[in-house]
Amino acid sequence: MQTNFSLTALADAHVSESEKILRACVHCGFCTATCPTYLLLGDEADSPRGRIYLIKDMLEEEKPATPQVVEHIDRCLTCLSCMTTCPSGVHYMHLVDHARAHIARTYTRPLPDRLLRGMLAKVLPFPGRLRLALRVATVSRPIRKWLANLPGGAQLAAMIELSSSFKRRRPTRRLPGATVDRPRGRVALLSGCAQQVLGQNINEAAIRLLTRHGIEVVQPIDEGCCGALVQHLGYESRALDAARHNVDVWTREIENGGLDAIVVTTSGCGTVIKDYGFLLRNDNAYAQKAARISALARDITEFLHELPLQDGVRTTGQVVAYHSACSMQHGQQVRDQPKSLLRRMGFVVREVPEGHICCGSAGTYNVLQPEIANRLRARKVTNIEKVKPQIIASGNLGCITQIGAGTRIPVVHTVELVDWAMGGPLPDVLEGCLG
Amino acid sequence: MSKIRFTEPNREILARRDSIINDLTRLVDPAGLITSTDECRAYETDALTAYRKMPLAVVLPKTTEEVSAVLKYCHDTGVKVVPRGAGTSLAGGAIPSEDAVVLGLSKMNRVLAVNYDDRFIRVEAGVTNLSVTAVVAENGFFYAPDPSSQLACTIGGNIANNSGGAHCLKYGVTTNNLLGVRMVLIDGSIIDLGGDYLDSAGLDLLGLVVGSEGQLGIVTEATLRILKSAEGARPVLFGFPSCEGAGKAVADVIAAGIIPVAIEYMDKAAIEICEAFAKAGYPLDVEALLIVEVEGSDAEMDATLADITAIARANGATTVRESRSAIETAAIWKGRKSAFGATGRVADYLCMDGTVPTGKLSYVLAEISKIVQRHGLRVANVFHAGDGNMHPLILYNANDPSQQSKAEAAGDDILRLCVEVGGCLTGEHGVGIEKRDLMRYQFDDADLVQQIRVRAAFDPRWLLNTDKVFPLDFRCQG
Numbered sequence: 001m002q003t004n005f006s007l008t009a010l011a012d013a014h015v016s017e018s019e020k021i022l023r024a025c026v027h028c029g030f031c032t033a034t035c036p037t038y039l040l041l042g043d044e045a046d047s048p049r050g051r052i053y054l055i056k057d058m059l060e061e062e063k064p065a066t067p068q069v070v071e072h073i074d075r076c077l078t079c080l081s082c083m084t085t086c087p088s089g090v091h092y093m094h095l096v097d098h099a100r101a102h103i104a105r106t107y108t109r110p111l112p113d114r115l116l117r118g119m120l121a122k123v124l125p126f127p128g129r130l131r132l133a134l135r136v137a138t139v140s141r142p143i144r145k146w147l148a149n150l151p152g153g154a155q156l157a158a159m160i161e162l163s164s165s166f167k168r169r170r171p172t173r174r175l176p177g178a179t180v181d182r183p184r185g186r187v188a189l190l191s192g193c194a195q196q197v198l199g200q201n202i203n204e205a206a207i208r209l210l211t212r213h214g215i216e217v218v219q220p221i222d223e224g225c226c227g228a229l230v231q232h233l234g235y236e237s238r239a240l241d242a243a244r245h246n247v248d249v250w251t252r253e254i255e256n257g258g259l260d261a262i263v264v265t266t267s268g269c270g271t272v273i274k275d276y277g278f279l280l281r282n283d284n285a286y287a288q289k290a291a292r293i294s295a296l297a298r299d300i301t302e303f304l305h306e307l308p309l310q311d312g313v314r315t316t317g318q319v320v321a322y323h324s325a326c327s328m329q330h331g332q333q334v335r336d337q338p339k340s341l342l343r344r345m346g347f348v349v350r351e352v353p354e355g356h357i358c359c360g361s362a363g364t365y366n367v368l369q370p371e372i373a374n375r376l377r378a379r380k381v382t383n384i385e386k387v388k389p390q391i392i393a394s395g396n397l398g399c400i401t402q403i404g405a406g407t408r409i410p411v412v413h414t415v416e417l418v419d420w421a422m423g424g425p426l427p428d429v430l431e432g433c434l435g
Numbered sequence: 436m437s438k439i440r441f442t443e444p445n446r447e448i449l450a451r452r453d454s455i456i457n458d459l460t461r462l463v464d465p466a467g468l469i470t471s472t473d474e475c476r477a478y479e480t481d482a483l484t485a486y487r488k489m490p491l492a493v494v495l496p497k498t499t500e501e502v503s504a505v506l507k508y509c510h511d512t513g514v515k516v517v518p519r520g521a522g523t524s525l526a527g528g529a530i531p532s533e534d535a536v537v538l539g540l541s542k543m544n545r546v547l548a549v550n551y552d553d554r555f556i557r558v559e560a561g562v563t564n565l566s567v568t569a570v571v572a573e574n575g576f577f578y579a580p581d582p583s584s585q586l587a588c589t590i591g592g593n594i595a596n597n598s599g600g601a602h603c604l605k606y607g608v609t610t611n612n613l614l615g616v617r618m619v620l621i622d623g624s625i626i627d628l629g630g631d632y633l634d635s636a637g638l639d640l641l642g643l644v645v646g647s648e649g650q651l652g653i654v655t656e657a658t659l660r661i662l663k664s665a666e667g668a669r670p671v672l673f674g675f676p677s678c679e680g681a682g683k684a685v686a687d688v689i690a691a692g693i694i695p696v697a698i699e700y701m702d703k704a705a706i707e708i709c710e711a712f713a714k715a716g717y718p719l720d721v722e723a724l725l726i727v728e729v730e731g732s733d734a735e736m737d738a739t740l741a742d743i744t745a746i747a748r749a750n751g752a753t754t755v756r757e758s759r760s761a762i763e764t765a766a767i768w769k770g771r772k773s774a775f776g777a778t779g780r781v782a783d784y785l786c787m788d789g790t791v792p793t794g795k796l797s798y799v800l801a802e803i804s805k806i807v808q809r810h811g812l813r814v815a816n817v818f819h820a821g822d823g824n825m826h827p828l829i830l831y832n833a834n835d836p837s838q839q840s841k842a843e844a845a846g847d848d849i850l851r852l853c854v855e856v857g858g859c860l861t862g863e864h865g866v867g868i869e870k871r872d873l874m875r876y877q878f879d880d881a882d883l884v885q886q887i888r889v890r891a892a893f894d895p896r897w898l899l900n901t902d903k904v905f906p907l908d909f910r911c912q913g
Contacts, residue, residue, distance in 0.1 A: 001484050002783070002833035023834075026779035027484040029523040033563055033587040042495055042542035042561070043469070043477075044522065050477035057476055068473040085586070087712055087776030 001025045004060050013282050015059060018098050022056050025049075025090045031082035036358045036376055037075050045072045048082035048092055055099040064106035065099075073099055075372065077365050078232055079326035079358040080271075084333070093331070094278065097231060104234035112152025117233050120364050125193045125225030125242075134197070137163035158370035162401060176219060178207050183216035185260040187303070188253050190273070192266045192397070193225040199397045201427060205419035206265050206300050212422060213307050218257070220249045228272040232363050243276045244283075247290050254292070261298045265415060267396040268363060271331030273297040299328065300415050301395060305337040309344065312421035316346035318434060320417065321389035323380070323403060325396035326358045338395055338414045345421035350387040354379070361402035373402070381406040391430065393417055404429075438843045439486060439527075439868050442902055444534035448491070448514060455514060456492050459536070462504040467542060469493035478519065478537045482584075483527040483869060485785075485839060490517065490531035495539045499617060499625055499655040505538060506653065507623025515898050516621070518649035520561065520592030523584045525775075525786045526867030528596065528648055532902055540591045543655060546570050555614055555631050557658045560591030564598075567659060576661040579606035582863065583772040590657050596865040597646035601697040601771065602728070604821035606662065608863065610645040617656035618644060621894045631658055643889065648865050649900040651893040665730035668696065670767045671740060673747045674721030674754030678702055678804075678816075681723035682797030684750040685820040688727075688743055689793045695739065698821035699726040699771055702800075705778075705817035705828070712777035713770030716763065718754045725820065726771060774817040775828065783833035784815075785842045786826055788864035789853030793823045802852055803827050810845040812838070824862035825853065851876055866904045874906055883909060 003022050010016045031048035032038045038047035045054060045068075054069050065073075073096065082092050109117070123129045137160045140147070148157035177189070189206060196203070207217050227242030253259050264270035272279075277291035320342055328334050342349045360366055360376030380403060384392055392411040394400050404411040410429040420426055426434070448455070456470050469475055470492045480487040491514070496502045509516050515535035522529050522539075531537050540561035548557040551574060556567060564585040567578040581600035582588055588598070594616065599608040606612065615629030629641040644651055675681040685698055701709065701717070701724045710717045717724055725747070729739045744755055758764040770777075778784050791799050800816065807814040807829060818826040827849055831842040850860050850873055860870045860877050874883065887905060891897070897910060 023783075024779055026482070026776055026783070027480065028482050028584065028776045028779070029521050029587045030584065030773075030776055031587075032521060033565070038541075041466075042539075042544065043474075044539070044541070045469070045474045045477040049522075053477050054473060057473070066471075066473050068471045072474070087773035088779030089712075090779075 001027050001056075003056065006062075009059075009062055014098050014101070018055075018059055018095050021091050021095045022052065024088045025052055026088050027053075028087070030087060031085050031092075034081045034085045034356055036077060036079060036081065036360075037372060039357070040372060040375055041075075046075055051076055051099075052090070052092065052095065055095060058099070058102065065103040066107075070103055070107055070109075073103060075369060077326070077358050077360070077362040079362060080330035081326060081356055081358065084330045084356065093275070097236075100232070100234035101236035104236065116152055116155050116368070120367065121230050121233050121235055121238070124229050124364070127193055127197045130194060130197045134163055154370055155367050158373070159367045162366060162405060177217045178211045180211050180214055180216050182214070184214040186216040186218065186258055187261045187263045188223075188250055188259055189217050189219055190226065190262065190264045190266070190269055191219055191223055192269060193229075195266050195397050199400070199413065202265050202397065202413040202416060205413070205416045205424055205427075206263070208424050209300075209304065209415055209419050209422065210263070212310065213304075215307075218253055220253055223249045226269040226272050228268055229363060231272065240279060240283075243279050243290065244286055246273070247276060247280070247286055247293050250293050250296075251289050259296055261303050262293065262296045263298055263300050263303050265300045265395070265413065266398075267299055267325045267328035267332060267334070268398055270297060270299050271327040274332060299332060299334050299337070299395065301338040301341055302334055304341055304418070309341075310422055312345040313423045314421050316421050318347055318390045319350060319388065320347040320391045320393050321350050321352050321384045321387050322414070323352055323359065323384065323392055323394040323399055324355055325394055325399045326362065328395050329356065338393070341418050342393060342414065345418055347417065347421070350389060352380075353383045353386055355383075359399050359402050361396070361398035363398060366402055377402055377406045385409070390433065391417065438840060439871070440907060441488060441532060442907060444532060448534040452491055455512070455536075458508060458512075459492060459494060459505065462508055463494050463496050463501050467495040467497060467501070469495070478522070478531065478539070481519075481522040481524040481527060481529040483525055483530065483867070485833065486527050486530055486868060488530060488532050490535055490537040491533065493537040493539060495542045497542045499619060502538065502619045502653055502655050503623045503625055505536070506619050506621050509536060509898060510621045510623065510896065513896065513898070515901050516653075517900055518591070518595070518653050520589035520595070521563065521584075521587045523588045523592065524596070524865065524867055525788070526861070526864045526869040528592075528865045528867040528900070528903060530868060535901070538653060540589060540653075540655070547656065550631070551576065553631060554661050555658050556661050557631075557656060558590055559656055560594070560654050561589050564588050564590060564593055567661075571661050572664075575664050577664050578659055578661055579603065579612050580609045583775065585772070590659065591654050594645055594654050594657060595647065595649045596863060599819065599822070599824060599863040601699050601768075601819060604698060604819070605694050605696045610642060612660045613641065613645060613657060614660055615658040616641065616644060616654045618652040618654045620652045621896070621899055626652075629658065633660070646865075647890075648867070648904050650890050650904060652899070666732050667736060668728055668730040668764070669736050669740070670697075670726050670728040670758045670764055671743075672717060672754065672756045672767070673725040673727060673752045674718040675723045675725070675747075675750065675752050676721060677751065678723045678800045679797040680751040681725055682800050682820070684725065684747045684752065685796055686793045687746045687750065689821065691742070691746065693739060693742055695727050695729050695743065695821065697726065697728040697819070700724070700816065700818050700820035701726070701771070701774070702816040704813065704815035705774055708777050708781060708815060709770035709774050709817070712773055712780070713766050715766040715770040716756070717767075717770065718756070721754060726767060771817070778815060778828050778830070782813075782830035784828040784830050785846050786828050786864070787846050787849050788861045789825050789850050789858055790862040791823045791825060791853050791856050791858035793820070795856040795858070796820060796823060799825065799852060799856060803849055806848045806852065807845050810841045810848075812841055812845055819862070822862075823858065847873060868903055871902075871904060872906050874904070
């Protein structure tokens with residue numbers, strides 16, 4: 001597509017990168033067909049092509065974001081389904097990241113929105129604060145309907161609603177790593193911020209799986225949030241700080257003992273860690289180190305898939321609907337490994353119709369855009385239930401929470417099932433379900 | 436830039452913008468009325484992005500009744516209307532003008548009825564082409580026309596352009612697969628044409644509506660013929676050391692009376708682009724590639740393929756490779772159907788859409804190379820060879836105004852060539868704004884006047900998709 005940037009604008013590294021992305025777009029419109037918000041709303045401005053066009057104008061004209069542009073960019077789930085569809089190779093993710101940073105710089109959000117976003121950015125990446133917030137949410141449950149009527153209250157109510165879906169999961173403390181005799185490999189396992197509070201059983205299962213296969217697991221004590229959350233909220237410099245911090249932490253591990261991989265059990269985080277090399281490309285002190293970290297990042301299913309895997313020891317055969325998180329299938333283009341692992345363990349894996357469409361979780365999206373998120377969840381649950389599964393498996397805590405709030409069918413992480421099949425404990429949510 | 440002219444907007448309409456918008460708020464749901472500059476901008480162009488015009492406003496109705504109310508209002512107050520499906524037109528068919536309201540069908544995307552006994556499906560016009568097949572596929576049925584943009588393009592747009600696709604060689608184009616429509620005329624009246632069966636009574640007005648590029652009315656619902664899928668289908672790749680050999684092989688297959696489901700052509704430039712995107716296993720050591728798909732029982736496919744292979748070999752084919760799996764078949768078609776978009780990875784392009792007699796393919800291919808070279812540009816050819824529907828992609832740099840005008844001049848020369856050899860300006864993309872001024876090359880004045888009279892019978896005030904199809908200076912003679 002033709003672009004019209006001034007030479008001074010192009011001197012900025014972000015702008016010149018976005019210009020390259022825009023030049024690749026031919027405006028063919030294929031992306032509209034697989035965009036969840038366009039499917040629901042039918043408005044070009046709520047499609048990737050429309051958003052790209054609005055971003056193009058905003059950046060070319062070097063103008064502040066308008067409330068209209070912000071509304072349509074905010075509605076984007078960042079599911080990246082458009083990137084899977086795009087034949088022209090348009091890197092929408094980098095373009096929309098740039099747009100969000102531009103919005104954060106040039107647009108003042110209404111106060112309730114500012115407070116909510118600020119709170120999400122200050123709470124979710126910090127396990128201690130998140131634990132406290134969950135307690136507040138539990139006691140606020142009775143007043144959530146009243147809250148929903150206040151300005152910005154719909155989002156608070158959505159948060160309280162979501163928190164209730166954790167009731168069957170045990171809040172726990174962060175895990176230490178695990179050593180093995182004569183290890184055949186050594187990996188760092190990302191603790192995850194929300195996950196260590198809400199889904200510690202996931203990493204427990206991952207550690208059992210890895211050590212069972214002779215892999216030593218390290219969990220550096222000072223590792224922080226991957227930065228995905230603040231990045232999607234538009235806090236660019238905080239995201240870069242988070243990236244630099246973790247690059248340092250993992251580089252230290254590489255230098256003291258070596259790492260074969262940085263294993264991630266939350267695909268939303270994996271997408272961003274794999275992008276550290278790009279995010280820090282203009283930072284001379286970090287570019288090289290960050291690229292090395294990104295090259296080492298693996299989803300747990302990618303890593304397991306490359307190992308000579310032990311056989312399962314339990315009677316399986318249960319029908320599992322595999323829900324591929326958008327960050328998994330679109331962000332990381334990891335598609336077959338999770339299903340193949342489950343099949344290898346003897347589960348009957350069913351593909352979910354319309355599997356490329358987001359469940360509405362999308363990081364903090366289900367809090368910030370509850371109406372669209374709820375419609376997407378309903379659509380997803382209907383599609384999942386069509387294949388009549390006994391269990392739903394997914395590789396991302398956000399999706400597990402989102403889908404879990406909309407169905408009675410138990411939702412577990414893929415590695416919890418694989419671990420159970422290999423002799424690990426039965427995931428809590430499956431107790432009494434496998435009959 | 437900009438060889439293509441637009442009419443001056445009607446100042447009186449522009450001056451009334453606020454009151455028009457105010458009136459429209461009473462006619463459509465608020466979520467379906469778009470008026471801010473930023474949001475209207477998303478509708479200022481389609482897939483012919485070299486041209487852009489901001490619309491007066493955009494309406495996205497949810498029902499036929501809303502469409503009717505908007506058209507009646509626009510008719511009564513003299514406001515132009517530009518219909519829009521998914522905005523995938525390569526000919527600028529959905530590009531607005533400043534004094535026009537865009538009427539988009541994207542919110543009308545429901546499936547209304549499926550009838551397997553009588554083999555039809557009834558859908559709203561905003562349903563995408565591919566989702567029609569998706570609805571009926573689980574029962575072994577499909578909808579035949581399959582334009583390459585089928586993932587995104589809408590049935591309404593397909594009807595407006597009489598869209599074809601790779602598999603139309605055997606099954607025909609939209610007009611051969613459409614049974615009926617519900618259409619809103621510019622005065623707001625709602626009419627039904629055709630029915631749930633083939634060949635309805637009376638004048639073939641349905642045939643008139645198909646391909647009328649949104650100038651006779653706005654189709655809001657369509658009844659489509661669905662077909663039972665064949666027992667099996669197999670694409671085969673034939674690689675040729677010369678474009679002429681491949682072109683001659685197509686002509687010979689058609690002349691021999693063999694009708695495969697599809698014969699698609701790619702030249703070397705297109706093969707490289709598509710292979711890089713789809714990893715389909717296209718041969719990279721050939722000058723031209725034909726993707727020929729046959730279908731039916733194994734015996735039927737074997738027999739047809741033997742005949743086609745003999746013809747291909749006689750014309751110098753050096754590679755003959757059948758798809759060995761469903762995954763490979765999907766990749767072969769994904770590469771072909773994404774060809775235009777994938778070209779965006781290497782250059783901007785203008786996509787031509789001329790149709791020529793298959794016997795002239797080799798000659799026309801050679802001439803296209805010469806034309807494009809003469810203008811100092813490059814070309815990639817990827818098209819529906821079986822029915823002679825050519826899509827030369829003229830590669831250029833959109834940020835270089837001189838290349839833009841060279842590309843357009845080369846495109847005009849190619850389309851003139853198509854007409855000279857007995858073909859036509861457009862196979863399936865429509866005339867839009869792109870080929871409007873070449874219409875005189877295809878038709879003489881008497882022909883054009885006759886077409887304009889038909890158009891005027893439906894839209895006497897000339898309000899529907901006004902700046903398209905007919906040369907701008909011609910309409911007053913109608």
